[in-house]
Amino acid sequence: MNREKINRLAKILRVLRSGDPGTSISGTYLAEQFGISRVMVSKYIRFLEKLGYVFDKRTGLGYTLIKEPDILHPVEIVSRLETRLIGRKYHYLVEADSTNDIAVALAIEGTSDGTCIVAESQRQGRGRLGRVWLSTPGKGIYMSLVLRPDIPPKDVSQLTLLAAMVLATTLRNLYGFDAKVKWPNDVVINGKKVAGILSESQIEPQRVRFIIIGIGVNVHHRKEDFLGPFRYLPTSVALEIESRVRDAAPKRQELFCEFLKNFEYAYNSYLTQGWESWQKTLNELSMVLGKYITVDTGKEMVAGIASKLSPDGGLIVRTPEGQIRTILVGDVVHIYLH
Ligand code: BTN
Helix, strand or coil, rough: CHHHHHHHHHHHHHHHHHHCCCECCCCHHHHHHHCCCHHHHHHHHHHHHHHHEEEEEEECCEEEEECCCCCCCCCHHHHHCCCCCCCCCCEEEEECHHHHHHHHHHHHHHCCCEEEEEEEEEECEECCHHHHHCCCCEEEEEEEEECCCCCHHHHHHHHHHHHHHHHHHHHHHHCCCCCEECCCCCEEEECEEEEEEEEEEECCCCEEEEEEEEEECCCCCCCCCCCCCCCCCCCCCCHHHCCCCCCCCCCCCHHHHHHHHHHHHHHHHHHHCHHHHHHHHHHHHHHHCCCCEEEECCCCEEEEEEEEEEECCCCCEEEECCCCEEEECCEEEEEEEC
């Protein structure tokens, strides 16, 4: 579908959504607003129906939008997106090997800062440290952002933390969860992993060429979708909502667009005011700071108190022997709560 048609459908959708629930919008009004014929209006409505939108159609009254599907189709996303840069270039795929691979290829071709790639499912969703990312079709958000920040290469891991922090904040604001960031790349609710981030970058000695922030969020997954083995207990937004006996089902597009909006704000402020301005929020949202932890660095296990984050996004651990270790790459495997 070309960009013009996507934009037109997104605008029509916005008009149909406007007004109180149950409001009818007449075909004549839509035709006049968009300078198109009534026949064209019904064609657009049929297209929206194919995407899963449900209308009450009454002769003489017009169209009432009564149900919206849970989709990440460009028409839906363009109709909701409130950003200026992040996600404005949007690539949507029904299936991909890995959205991170597509993002890398597009970045090499020169795609602009803020480009976003989303797939409904991934054949080879990748996690950190060579793991597989469960990408059940239609149930999660599988997305990659291409970023081109003007920062020194040593700071790239700050952006992974920034994205994790924004996602945790978004989950808190939308659903009231006690979402936390588990250094360096996980978002957890009640000790269970709801999302993970895989960042990949191309750097030159003095500058960052691009960074890919790949994010996987479990949204509609049921317990039976999580066929192990998992290193951490997984959960989903839907399961956590149900555990609090709230009936509102999550909508992926709402979470996705809200995350992009919040991320754009954080990214801009990070670029203009620096990393320090986010340290406080990150400390508050961190699940590990102040706790006795064990980190698997791939080469050794380091145990001690996670005392703070280093300026470049690493984790500073004070061992029982009094050593201060800065871990740049690793996996927190145990958090001792008492
Ligand atoms: C992790 O927790 O190990 C990171 C998981 C990252 C998964 C996302 S899903 C979208 C993007 N494409 C991938 O292949 N991986 C990331």
